Amino acid sequence: MKKLLPISTVGSLPKPTWLSTPQKLWSPWKLEGDQLIEGKQDALRLCLHEQQLAGVDIISDGEQTRQHFVTTFIEHLNGVDFKNRKTVRIRNRYDASVPMVIGEITRQKSIFVDDAKFLRKQTNKPIKWALPGPMTMVDTLYDNYYKSREKLAWEFAKVLNEEAKALQDAGVDIIQFDEPAFNVFFNEVNDWGMATLERAIDGLNCETAIHICYGYGIKANNDWKKTLGSEWRQYEEIFPKIQNSNINMVSLECHNSRVPFNLMELIRGKKIMVGAIDVANNRIETPDEVANTLRKALEFVEIQNLYPSTNCGMAPLPRNLARGKLSALSAGANIIRKELGV
Numbered sequence: 552m553k554k555l556l557p558i559s560t561v562g563s564l565p566k567p568t569w570l571s572t573p574q575k576l577w578s579p580w581k582l583e584g585d586q587l588i589e590g591k592q593d594a595l596r597l598c599l600h601e602q603q604l605a606g607v608d609i610i611s612d613g614e615q616t617r618q619h620f621v622t623t624f625i626e627h628l629n630g631v632d633f634k635n636r637k638t639v640r641i642r643n644r645y646d647a648s649v650p651m652v653i654g655e656i657t658r659q660k661s662i663f664v665d666d667a668k669f670l671r672k673q674t675n676k677p678i679k680w681a682l683p684g685p686m687t688m689v690d691t692l693y694d695n696y697y698k699s700r701e702k703l704a705w706e707f708a709k710v711l712n713e714e715a716k717a718l719q720d721a722g723v724d725i726i727q728f729d730e731p732a733f734n735v736f737f738n739e740v741n742d743w744g745m746a747t748l749e750r751a752i753d754g755l756n757c758e759t760a761i762h763i764c765y766g767y768g769i770k771a772n773n774d775w776k777k778t779l780g781s782e783w784r785q786y787e788e789i790f791p792k793i794q795n796s797n798i799n800m801v802s803l804e805c806h807n808s809r810v811p812f813n814l815m816e817l818i819r820g821k822k823i824m825v826g827a828i829d830v831a832n833n834r835i836e837t838p839d840e841v842a843n844t845l846r847k848a849l850e851f852v853e854i855q856n857l858y859p860s861t862n863c864g865m866a867p868l869p870r871n872l873a874r875g876k877l878s879a880l881s882a883g884a885n886i887i888r889k890e891l892g893v
């Protein structure tokens with residue numbers, strides 16, 4: 552029988568300190584050449600081991616082989632200049648120095664496929680691989696070529712689809728697209744955001760997920776959340792589109808957020824990765840707190856569709872903290888399993 556409440560993470564986990572500087576986004580690698588390749592593989596092994604110890608059922612690569620969830624993908628594409636960077640405002644929230652699109656976007660070779668094959672060899676558990684979504688990619692660079700967010704998104708969707716198919720062939724079970732930008736640009740989601748995402752999953756037979764959150768636990772995001780009022784209803788704007796899409800799973804920020812749980816009603820029938828771990832504070836949840844969040848979600852999600860998870864990636868957290876949070880997630884799910892006798 553299929554295990555109920557399979558545990559997963561959204562994706563990123565802290566890297567070992569010998570690989571890159573901890574608690575920092577875009578942290579540079581500490582190794583190079585062959586040593587870096589070997590170091591990344593060792594990090595993947597450790598990250599798998601820690602997930603298995605914590606009772607995680609759907610394994611991720613912890614994004615150990617990438618510097619950043621968006622820019623590492625873009626870095627491998629043709630048509631992007633990484634040397635001449637521009638400062639842009641990301642999701643209308645914070646400034647970052649980003650690469651520039653200077654020509655036609657193409658993907659000459661696979662980006663994460665070797666990493667995925669490596670991880671696949673180490674475990675028989677299902678593997679989930681995260682890729683950035685087209686809209687979030689568009690929002691994380693400066694376009695000096697297409698001069699249209701929509702046109703650029705279609706180009707990204709095409710190369711994402713190529714990569715996703717190759718990952719599927721490498722044995723990845725679930726491909727997740729990270730689209731935090733969906734929580735900000737509602738009109739664009741409805742005009743072309745969802746359509747370009749559908750293009751990215753076109754022809755895939757594996758499961759597909761979309762992750763939409765309120766961002767990593769960095770100051771700019773935490774400050775933004777304070778301006779959102781007592782009820783966060785952003786999901787309400789985009790859920791109808793998602794409900795009508797071919798995406799199988801939706802990953803949401805729930806624990807400690809002000810998202811009304813009943814919004815999940817709008818995507819009933821989809822598999823929901825319920826964020827039961829807050830990645831924006833340095834306190835480890837108690838198993839009971841996790842169980843409470845899952846219990847609340849169960850009012851609106853059938854148990855076979857509920858996937859306990861984290862609110863977002865844990866890359867910027869101290870390593871022992873992330874480890875503790877993973878164990879709490881697993882213990883919390885066990886409380887519910889026991890309670891329901893499943």
Ligand SMILES: [Zn+2]
Nearest residue numbers: 764766863864
């Ligand atoms: Zn996120």
